Amino acid sequence: MLVSMVETMAKARANMYCIPALSAANEITVKAAIAAAEEKNAPLIMLYMFNTGKVDDILSYGYMATRLAEKASVPVSIILDHGSSFDHCMLAMRAGFSDVMLDKSSEPYEVNAAEVAAVAKVAHAVGVGVEAEFGHVGTGDKYDDAADTVFTVPSEAVSFLADSGADTLAVSVGTSHGVYKGTPKIDFDLLAELHEVVPAPLVIHGGSGTGEENLHRMCRMGANKLNIANELMQGCVRGVESNDCTGFGAYGFFNYITNGYKEVALHMFDLCGATGQA
Numbered sequence: 001m002l003v004s005m006v007e008t009m010a011k012a013r014a015n016m017y018c019i020p021a022l023s024a025a026n027e028i029t030v031k032a033a034i035a036a037a038e039e040k041n042a043p044l045i046m047l048y049m050f051n052t053g054k055v056d057d058i059l060s061y062g063y064m065a066t067r068l069a070e071k072a073s074v075p076v077s078i079i080l081d082h083g084s085s086f087d088h089c090m091l092a093m094r095a096g097f098s099d100v101m102l103d104k105s106s107e108p109y110e111v112n113a114a115e116v117a118a119v120a121k122v123a124h125a126v127g128v129g130v131e132a133e134f135g136h137v138g139t140g141d142k143y144d145d146a147a148d149t150v151f152t153v154p155s156e157a158v159s160f161l162a163d164s165g166a167d168t169l170a171v172s173v174g175t176s177h178g179v180y181k182g183t184p185k186i187d188f189d190l191l192a193e194l195h196e197v198v199p200a201p202l203v204i205h206g207g208s209g210t211g212e213e214n215l216h217r218m219c220r221m222g223a224n225k226l227n228i229a230n231e232l233m234q235g236c237v238r239g240v241e242s243n244d245c246t247g248f249g250a251y252g253f254f255n256y257i258t259n260g261y262k263e264v265a266l267h268m269f270d271l272c273g274a275t276g277q278a
Helices: 005-015 027-040 055-071 086-094 109-125 154-164 188-197 212-220 230-241 247-272
Strands: 019-023 044-048 076-083 099-102 129-134 168-171 202-204 223-228
Touching: 005 019, 005 076, 005 129, 005 168, 005 223, 019 027, 019 076, 019 230, 019 247, 027 044, 027 055, 027 247, 044 055, 055 076, 055 086, 076 086, 076 129, 086 099, 086 109, 099 109, 109 129, 109 154, 129 154, 154 168, 154 188, 188 202, 188 212, 212 223, 212 247, 223 230, 223 247, 230 247
Parallel strands: 019 044, 019 223, 044 076, 076 099, 099 129, 129 168, 168 202, 202 223
Antiparallel strands: none
């Protein structure tokens, strides 16, 4: 069933577990993500990044993904990940997405809050959930560059949530997008404080490569959505590399991708505590 992640994340927050948000950009990975969620009887959030900027791409994706989600036996949400503009968020809603993220975390507080509020006004009118980011999660290749990451300030996060109208909040506590250059250093005390004072589910971006113990601990301490992308793609690569793709073996190529993706996804449901929570 297709539902807004606002609904499933509220349950996750109340019961202190986390929902894996899996990058699923095409039919192969969408089907693999849903199959893994159904196998684990777990809620699922699927991430789609509008990288191409082509209207037909997001509309055709939405047509495919929403229909597969509607047929699923578990709650499935589809969110525009790191939406860069009001227009892109509107396109995602038109495409049938259950949720949208407008990422203006690099902008000043006032700009970030105002632009998210404009999206939220429309989204809430049609039952679509809104994620915003406050603080800034940088990229792994610049992990040791202090200027690339801005940690979330709890008191400001509370005000930002009220000013922006966001339903869920992505926070910066030491994770990073992509592959880490350096060792992840998570501020668990900050995460605990954010969970205590922010009256909304919390999102962690940059789950890949953060380390299983770090992820498990964050999920126990108040993270309710964990974004995973690179680790899933690495699983797809391993799925192909572990099989013989020469000759007739090449006909199994897409199955190898599916199996590699699912192996990572299944583990993430267990790690996040989402198994059995559908």
